[in-house]
Amino acid sequence: MANASDDIAPAADKVGGGFSRDDGASVRKAYDGVRTEMEDASRNHRKIAQSIRDLVVNPFARWCDAHESRIQDSQDELQARIKAHDRQVEVVKKLRSAYFNKCRLAEDIEEENKLAFQDPETSPKVNKNIPEIKVSPQKEEQEDEVYEIGDETYDAEQVKKILSHMMNTIKMGETKVPILGTYSNTSCGSDIVEYLQRHMGTTSVSYSERIGQDLVANGFLRLIGNVGNNFANSSKLFYQWRPKAFQISGIPDKKASISRTFSMPTSPESGSDSPVVGAVSEYLSGWNVLNNQHPNETPPERMRREARETDEKYKAGVKKLDELRCDLEEAMFIHLKFLERCELDRLKAIKTVVLDFSGTIGNVIPSLQSTVDHMILYQETIQPGGDLRYLLENYRTGRFAPKVVTYENYYNKVDEQTFGVDLEARARADKKRVPIIVTTLLTYLDHHYPDLEGDEARRGIWLAEVQLPQVHKLRAKVNNGKPFTPEILAEFDIPTIAHLLKLYLLELPGAFEQLWSI
Structure with a gap:
């Protein structure tokens, strides 16, 4: 019986479900321990999260906003300078076009006046069907004219033979010039020099250029499509044979003679030999003497004055553009150096963020210490200076x-x-x-x-x-x-x-x- 009671006593302590009272206490104790550990872990996680937020995320977010603002402000300032420079470029283009047009108009009016007041015997517009009466004294005076070309002097008959041979030998065509129009009877400077060396025995290019300059000075040639009236041995510079050359050589001019009046035909089919005579007519038709501040000016004088005025405006525009360009280049250098410093700061900030993050979790969770050690090892590989040099060398433009x-300058002056x-x-x-x-x-x-x-x-x-x-x-x-x-x-x-x-x-x-x- 004793043994039976000993066996029955423990069984009486068992509760529903097959567990004893001692087993229930241990379960509660284990549950309480687990709950405590979970609460501690939760507090640690909240602490880690708060530390990461306060020590890593929020400071880095503020730094990112400030970094973006710095970059944007510098870029906006540079863009404003670029727009100002581009606007001035367009202004200079318009001023240059106006200046060249004024000079061309003044040159054409002077040419008109020369032809308008020529004697009928010397005018290139004489009708071939009308008999010509030549006065012998004038002819003798014409024959006595002497031309200095190079180191030699030539009379009118010799110059006639030279010009006739040159104009029949040298390649002659049309040259289209932006804004100014198309010029006929043009030859490039290199072709003229080649002719001089081959047929006139010039021994050097410089002496050939002297002869070419004398041809320009004597009114046989003029430079077109470029500034000035200097002669140079260049395949890019073109020279137009003037009416005087055709008149002396006796070769017919392929270009129609310039009209002596300023009236222009209204039909679109009837074109003009000069690309700007229409502009001259339009300008003079609106000229009012009563409103003119210079009443004693002749049209050529007025054109020359306006050409000088547009020249001064053009010079001032180019000078302002040059100052803007220099300022823009300086601003670009400052901007690029600033971006270089910003990129270096960004690399250093990334390195600091990785180090702060690893330090934050390592101080709270000792079990993550090995992971933290690896993170610290990895952040040591971030070298801001070397990484910046890599970016500059591989992405430079x-x-x-x-x-x-x-x-x-329209007259080829580079003195300023x-x-x-x-x-x-x-x-x-x-x-x-x-x-x-x-x-x-x-x-x-x-x-x-x-x-x-x-x-x-x-x-x-x-x-x-x-x-x-x-x-x-x-x-x-x-x-x-x-x-x-x-x-x-x-x-x-x-x-x-x-x-x-x-x-x-x-x-x-x-x-x-x-x-x-x-």
């Missing part, structure tokens, strides 16, 4: 290539500007084989090379980083087409002067294409 819009002018034209204006600015800068550097210690220091002045505004400041002082004294250069350091020469070469027409071809 090209070298600094400034493009200058220069003032183009130095930078951006064709090298040959600048040397011709300076009457030197090398432009004066190049020789002046190199001479100044040669005199100051002995002050530098060693070849490394001398080489360093060409490689030193110089602020572009400083170079532009010196450029503005010497960009007037005139020789300058070393006293102007003495205000600046040697690297700035060396970079001014580099800038001059970069701003030469076609310098960018030649640089890329090297």
Whole structure:
């Protein structure tokens, strides 16, 4: 019985479901332990989340907003400068067109007046069917006329033979010029020089150019489609044979003679030999003497005055455009350097965020310490300087290539500007084989090379980083087409002067294409 009661007693302590009271207490205890651990884990997770939010997410979000605002503000400022520059480019184009048109109109009116007051015997518009009465004294006077061409002098009969042979031999055609129209009876400068060397025995290109310039000076040729009236050996420069050349040589002019009056036909089929005579007629038809501020002016004088006025406006427009371009280049350099600093700051911020995040979770959850160690190891591989250099080397767009819009004088004068002018034209204006600015800068550097210690220091002045505004400041002082004294250069350091020469070469027409071809 004793053994049976011992067996029955524990069974009596069992409750429904087959568990004893002791088993229920242990379950509750285990449940309480698990709940406590879960509550602790939940508090830790909330603490981690709050720490991540306060120490990582919110600061980084504020930094991102400020970073975006900085980038956008700099870009907006640069875009405003670009738009101002583009607007001025369009203004300069219109001013250039107006200036060239005024000069062309003045030139055509002068040509009209010359033809209008010629004697019937010398006018090219004489009807061949009408008998001509030639006065012998006038003929003798005409034959006695002497022309100086090159180093020789020729009488009228010799010049007639020369011009006749030239105009029958040299290729002659039509040349279309934007804005101004189409010119007939034109030949390029290289063809004329080739003829002179082959048939007139000129020994050098320079002497051939002298003869060509004499042909221009004597009124046989004129430069078209370009500024000025200088003769040069170039396949891109075209010269029109003037009516005087046809008159003396006796060759019929393919171009219709210019009308002596300003009246124009109204029918569209009846065109004009001059592309701007219609504009002249329209201008003179609206001319009111009573409203004229210069009542004593003749039409040619008025045209010349208006040409001078448009010339001054055009010069001022080009000068303003050049200043805007220099300011824009300086702003672009500042913007790019600012972006470089911003990108470096962004890489450093990413590195800091990774480090703060790993430190936040590592201080609260010791079990994640191994993961945190790996994160710290990975963030060590982030090198802002090296990553920035990789971006610059792989995503660069090209070298600094400034493009200058220069003032183009109708009469081929380049006396008022130095930078951006064709090298040959600048040397011709300076009457030197090398432009004066190049020789002046190199001479100044040669005199100051002995002050530098060693070849490394001398080489360093060409490689030193110089602020572009400083170079532009010196450029503005010497960009007037005139020789300058070393006293102007003495205000600046040697690297700035060396970079001014580099800038001059970069701003030469076609310098960018030649640089890329090297």
